[in-house]
Amino acid sequence: MGEQGAKSLRGGKMEDVIFAGTSGRSPLGRAEVSLTIDNSDGALPIDYSEVTISRILFRSGQSEYQINGEASRLLDIQELLSDSGIGREMHVIVGQGQLDAILMATPEERRGFIEEAAGVLKHRKRKEKALRKLDSMQTNMSRVQDLTVELRRQLKPLGRQAEVAKKAATIQADLRDAKLRLLADDYIELSKTLTAEVADETALREKRSKVEAELETVRKREEALDSEAAVDSPRLVKAQETFYQLNSLREKFRGTQSLAQERSRFLAEEAEEARTAGRDPEALEAEAQTLRGEETALQSEVQMSRTVLTEASQALAAAEAALVAEENRIAAALRAIADQREGTARQEGHIKSLAARLDAMSEEIARLTKARDEAANRRELAQREYATHELEIASADSGELGLDAAFEKSKSDLAAARDAHQELLDAERTxxxxxxxxxxxxxxxxxxxxxxxxxxxxxxxxxxxxxxxxxxxxxxxxxxxxxxxxxxxxxxxxxxxxxxxxxxxxxxxxxxxxxxxxxxxxxxxxxxxxxxxxxxxxxxxxxxxxxxxxxxxxxxxxxxxxxxxxxxxxxxxxxxxxxxxxxxxxxxxxxxxxxxxxxxxxxxxxxxxxxxxxxxxxxxxxxxxxxxxxxxxxTAAQEIEAKQAEFDLALSKLNESDARIAAITEQLAVAGQHMKSASAEVERLNAAIAETSAAKSRDEGELQSAQSQLTQSGEIANPDHSQADALREEVSNLRTTEVEARLAVRTTEERLHSLAARIKALVEAAVAEREASERAISRRGARARGAVISQAIAESAYEALIHIERSIAKAATERAALEEARSIREGETLSARARNRELTAELEILTSSVHKDE
Structure with a gap:
C-alpha cells in the first residue's frame, strides 16, 4: 500500500506495476489497490465498522490515497494503522526476504521489534515528530524575537518620520492654498484674453465666410469652364480630324487626276506606235518560196558529197590496217628492247638505292653513336648530381638531429613555463x-x-x-x-x-x-x-x-x-x-x-x-x-615570452631545415629521373645502332649481287622504221582527204538545215504578222476607249478637288475658331485656378487662426 521502493514490488520503476497492454488491449494509465479491514471491534480509531484503504498510482509517479473513498494523506493512513500495530515500520506483516533480517538482527534492532510488539514504537515516533515540531517552533520564535527587536529599534526613527510627514502635510496645505490663489489670478487674466480672442475670432469667421463664398464662386466658374472644355474638346478633335481627312483626300484626288492624265497620254501615244509597226505577210511568203528552190539544189550536192566521203573512208581503213600491222611488228621489237633496258635501268636504280641506303645507314649509325655518347655523358652527369644530392641530404639529416632536440627542448620548456604560469594564476585567483x-x-x-x-x-x-x-x-x-x-x-x-x-x-x-x-x-x-x-x-x-x-x-x-x-x-x-x-x-x-x-x-x-x-x-x-x-x-609571463621566442627560433630553424631537405629531395628526384631517362635513352640508342648495323650488312650483300647481275646482261638491235613511216604518210594523206570530204558533206547539210529553218521561220512570221495585225486593231480600239475614260476621270477629279478645297477652307476656319475659344478658356481656367489656390491658402490661414486656441 505505502511502499515507495520499486524493487520491493519486483520492478525497475514504480510505473512497472501498471498494466502495459497487450496486442489486443491498450495500456492503462494507472494502477489501483484496495485493502478492506473489519473494524467492528473498534481496533482502528475511526467511526466505521469497515475501513477500505485505497492507493492509486499514475504513470507520472504520483499517488493518491483514500480512506473509504475520501482523499487523504499517506501520513494519515500511517497514523491510523499505527494504533492497530500494522503501520509502515510494524512487523506484524513480515514480507518476503525480511525473515532472515529479523533472525540476524542486532540487539538494538531486536529492541525495536520488542518496542513495536509492546506498542511503544508509535509513541516514540510521535515523540520524535513532536520534538521536530518544537525545534521548528523554536526557530520560528527566534525569528519572531529578532523581528521584534528589529521593529522596536526602528520605531523611534519611524516616529521621527511621522513628525516629518505631519510637517510635510502642513507645508503641502500651504502650498495648495498658494497654488489656488495663483490659479485664480490666472483665471481672471485668461478670461480677459478669452474675450479679446472671441472678438478676433468673430472677425476672422466673417472674413472666412466671405473668402469661402468667393472661393465657391471661383470653383463654380472653374467647373463651368471644365464643362465647356469637356463639350468643346470633342468638337475640336473632330474638326481637326475632319481637316486632316480632307487634306488627305485632296492629296489622293490630286494623285488620281495626275495618274488619269498620264494614262490618257500614254494610251494615245501607244495607239500611234501600233499603226506604224509590223511587216507585210505576202512579202514573207514570196521570200520563203525562193528559198525552197535553193533547198532542192543543196540536197543534190549533199548526195554527191556523201558518195565521195564513202570512197575516202574505205581507202583510209585499208591503209590504217597495213600501218597497224607494221606498227605492231615494230612495237614488239621495241618492247623487247624496252624490257631489256627497263631491267637494266631497274637494276641500276636498285643498285643506286642500295648505295644511297648504305650511305644513309652509315650517317644514321654515326648520328646514333653521337647521340648515345651524349646520353652516356648525361647519365654520368646525372649520376654525379644524384650522388652529390644524396651526400647533401645525409649532411642535412645529420644536422637536423640537433634541431629536433633543440625544438623538443624548447617545446617542453615552453609547456613547463606555461604550466607554471597557469599554476601561479590559479594560486593568485585562489x-x-x-x-x-x-x-x-x-x-x-x-x-x-x-x-x-x-x-x-x-x-x-x-x-x-x-x-x-x-x-x-x-x-x-x-x-x-x-x-x-x-x-x-x-x-x-x-x-x-x-x-x-x-x-x-x-x-x-x-x-x-x-x-x-x-x-x-x-x-x-x-x-x-x-x-x-x-x-x-x-x-x-x-x-x-x-x-x-x-x-x-x-x-x-x-x-x-x-x-x-x-x-x-x-x-x-x-x-x-x-x-x-x-x-x-x-x-x-x-x-x-x-x-x-x-x-x-x-x-x-x-x-x-x-x-x-x-x-x-x-x-x-x-x-x-x-x-x-x-x-x-x-616574471613567469616574461619567461614564457623568452621561451616562446626560443621555441619560435627553433621551429623556424627546423622549418628551414625541412624546406632545405625538401628542396634537395626534389633535386635528387629530378637527378634520378634524368639518370633513368638517360640510361633508357642509351639502351634505346644501342638497340637502334645494332639494328641499323644489321640492316647495313644485309644491304651490302644485296648490292654486290645486283652489280654482278648487271655485268652479265647483253644488247638487242633496234627495228627498221622506213616502211612504217611510208605507211604513216599514206594514211595521213588519206585521212586528210577523208576529213575534207566529211567537212564538205557537213557544210552542205548545215546549209540545207539553215534554209529549211529560215523557210519555216518566214512562214511562221507571215502567220504571226497576220494575227498581230488583227490583235493590234483590237488593242487600238481598247486604248482609245481607255484614253477617253482616263480623261473623264481626270476631269471628275479636278471638279472634286475644287469642292474639297472649299471644305478644307471651311474646316480650317472652324478649327481656328475652336482653338481660339480653347485658348481663351484655358487662360480663364488658369486664372480661376490661381485665384482658387490663393483663396484656399487664405482660407487655411483663417481657419488655423480661428481654431488655434481650441
Missing amino acids: ADRSRNAIESKLEALELSAQSRNGAAALLREPRGLATLGSLASLIEIDPGWENAVAAALGQLADAIVVQDISAAITALSTLRSEDLGQADVLVHHNQGSAAANLAGGLTSITAHIRSSSINDLIADLLGKTVVTETAAEAADILRSHPDVTVVTRDGDFFTKSRARGGSKSTNSLIEVKALIEKLRGELQTLTNECDRLKFAIS
Whole structure:
C-alpha cells in the first residue's frame, strides 16, 4: 500500500506495476489497490465498522490515497494503522526476504521489534515528530524575537518620520492654498484674453465666410469652364480630324487626276506606235518560196558529197590496217628492247638505292653513336648530381638531429613555463578569492562590532558623556584565551567604561529617553584594588589580560576567576575551592551552583575584536601573498615570452631545415629521373645502332649481287622504221582527204538545215504578222476607249478637288475658331485656378487662426 521502493514490488520503476497492454488491449494509465479491514471491534480509531484503504498510482509517479473513498494523506493512513500495530515500520506483516533480517538482527534492532510488539514504537515516533515540531517552533520564535527587536529599534526613527510627514502635510496645505490663489489670478487674466480672442475670432469667421463664398464662386466658374472644355474638346478633335481627312483626300484626288492624265497620254501615244509597226505577210511568203528552190539544189550536192566521203573512208581503213600491222611488228621489237633496258635501268636504280641506303645507314649509325655518347655523358652527369644530392641530404639529416632536440627542448620548456604560469594564476585567483572572502567577513565583523545595542550607540555618539570606551577596546588578551575571558565577563564583555557613577546614571537615562536599547556600564574609580588571594596552583584569568588604564577594574571583576584547560580540571578545582569561579580555555563557565558553556550562536565583543585582529593578520598575509604571486606571474609571463621566442627560433630553424631537405629531395628526384631517362635513352640508342648495323650488312650483300647481275646482261638491235613511216604518210594523206570530204558533206547539210529553218521561220512570221495585225486593231480600239475614260476621270477629279478645297477652307476656319475659344478658356481656367489656390491658402490661414486656441 505505502511502499515507495520499486524493487520491493519486483520492478525497475514504480510505473512497472501498471498494466502495459497487450496486442489486443491498450495500456492503462494507472494502477489501483484496495485493502478492506473489519473494524467492528473498534481496533482502528475511526467511526466505521469497515475501513477500505485505497492507493492509486499514475504513470507520472504520483499517488493518491483514500480512506473509504475520501482523499487523504499517506501520513494519515500511517497514523491510523499505527494504533492497530500494522503501520509502515510494524512487523506484524513480515514480507518476503525480511525473515532472515529479523533472525540476524542486532540487539538494538531486536529492541525495536520488542518496542513495536509492546506498542511503544508509535509513541516514540510521535515523540520524535513532536520534538521536530518544537525545534521548528523554536526557530520560528527566534525569528519572531529578532523581528521584534528589529521593529522596536526602528520605531523611534519611524516616529521621527511621522513628525516629518505631519510637517510635510502642513507645508503641502500651504502650498495648495498658494497654488489656488495663483490659479485664480490666472483665471481672471485668461478670461480677459478669452474675450479679446472671441472678438478676433468673430472677425476672422466673417472674413472666412466671405473668402469661402468667393472661393465657391471661383470653383463654380472653374467647373463651368471644365464643362465647356469637356463639350468643346470633342468638337475640336473632330474638326481637326475632319481637316486632316480632307487634306488627305485632296492629296489622293490630286494623285488620281495626275495618274488619269498620264494614262490618257500614254494610251494615245501607244495607239500611234501600233499603226506604224509590223511587216507585210505576202512579202514573207514570196521570200520563203525562193528559198525552197535553193533547198532542192543543196540536197543534190549533199548526195554527191556523201558518195565521195564513202570512197575516202574505205581507202583510209585499208591503209590504217597495213600501218597497224607494221606498227605492231615494230612495237614488239621495241618492247623487247624496252624490257631489256627497263631491267637494266631497274637494276641500276636498285643498285643506286642500295648505295644511297648504305650511305644513309652509315650517317644514321654515326648520328646514333653521337647521340648515345651524349646520353652516356648525361647519365654520368646525372649520376654525379644524384650522388652529390644524396651526400647533401645525409649532411642535412645529420644536422637536423640537433634541431629536433633543440625544438623538443624548447617545446617542453615552453609547456613547463606555461604550466607554471597557469599554476601561479590559479594560486593568485585562489588567494584573491580568499582575500575577498576575508575582507567581506572582516567588514561584516566590523559592522557587527560597531552596531551592538545601546553600548554601540553611546560609543558612536557620546552625547557629552565622559566614557573611556568599550571594555573590549581597553584590554589586551593573550592569543587563545579570548573565549575564556568572554565567558568570564559574560554580558560585561560588551560593556562600556565611564569615569564615575554620575556618568553611568546619565548614560542609562540617555539610553532610556532616546530608546537606544540596553547597555552594561562599568564605573572606573581609579582608586587601585588589591589583587585577590588565590590558593596555590590556581591561575587567575587576569594573568592573560593586560590594560594600561583599567587594571584595577579588571581585578575587581575577575579577581576570583581562575582558568583551566578542561572541564574536568574545572570540576576538580571547584571541589577543592568552591568559592572561586572557573572558566576553561574553550569558554565553559563553572561555579559551585551553576555552569554555562557549549556552542554559542553569537560572539561577545571581545571575541569579535580578537577575530577581527586575527582576520586582519590573515588579510595582510594574503595581501602579501597576492603581491608576491603577481610579481611571480609577471616574471613567469616574461619567461614564457623568452621561451616562446626560443621555441619560435627553433621551429623556424627546423622549418628551414625541412624546406632545405625538401628542396634537395626534389633535386635528387629530378637527378634520378634524368639518370633513368638517360640510361633508357642509351639502351634505346644501342638497340637502334645494332639494328641499323644489321640492316647495313644485309644491304651490302644485296648490292654486290645486283652489280654482278648487271655485268652479265647483253644488247638487242633496234627495228627498221622506213616502211612504217611510208605507211604513216599514206594514211595521213588519206585521212586528210577523208576529213575534207566529211567537212564538205557537213557544210552542205548545215546549209540545207539553215534554209529549211529560215523557210519555216518566214512562214511562221507571215502567220504571226497576220494575227498581230488583227490583235493590234483590237488593242487600238481598247486604248482609245481607255484614253477617253482616263480623261473623264481626270476631269471628275479636278471638279472634286475644287469642292474639297472649299471644305478644307471651311474646316480650317472652324478649327481656328475652336482653338481660339480653347485658348481663351484655358487662360480663364488658369486664372480661376490661381485665384482658387490663393483663396484656399487664405482660407487655411483663417481657419488655423480661428481654431488655434481650441
